[in-house]
Every structure is written in structure tokens, then in C-alpha cells.
Amino acid sequence: MRTLLSEPTLLREACRMALAVRRRRCVFPSSSYLRWRAETAYGSPSAEAPTDDLAGFLRWRRRMRVVGSWAR
Numbered sequence: 001m002r003t004l005l006s007e008p009t010l011l012r013e014a015c016r017m018a019l020a021v022r023r024r025r026c027v028f029p030s031s032s033y034l035r036w037r038a039e040t041a042y043g044s045p046s047a048e049a050p051t052d053d054l055a056g057f058l059r060w061r062r063r064m065r066v067v068g069s070w071a072r
Contacts, residue, residue, distance in 0.1 A: 004055070013058045016065075 004011045029037075035045035042049070 004058075007055070009062065010055055010058045013062045017058070017061060 004014055038047045038049075039045040041047075
């Protein structure tokens with residue numbers, strides 16, 4: 001959370017992502033799939049993603065959204 005508060009553009013991107021998910025009424029993956037992903041990514045099915053990973057994902061999402069807007 002500290003990363004999101006220290007980088008306002010990431011907080012904005014997190015809000016955009018939340019709205020996009022809500023608007024599309026996305027179906028979230030099953031809990032067994034999420035445990036498997038946590039184990040393959042972090043070595044334990046109960047592991048939580050580090051905040052650096054979330055911040056990196058939000059930066060990537062922002063870059064892709066901006067680059068994608070040029071291609072339209």
C-alpha cells in the first residue's frame with residue numbers, strides 16, 4: 001500500500017483496473033487456481049504477492065494502456 005500512496009499514478013492505475021474489472025463483471029479464477037499460481041510464482045500455495053510485484057504489474061498495465069492508445 002505504501003508504494004501506491006507514494007506513487008499517485010499507480011494508485012490511479014489501481015482504481016482504473018478495479019473499475020474495469022467491475023464494469024466487465026469479470027469472473028475471478030477459482031481458489032485452487034490461485035493457490036497453484038502462488039505456488040508456481042512464489043514457492044508456496046499460501047504465499048502473498050510482494051507489493052513490488054503489484055506495483056510492477058500496475059506500471060506495466062499503465063504502459064500498455066498508453067502504448068495501446070497510440071495504435072488506435
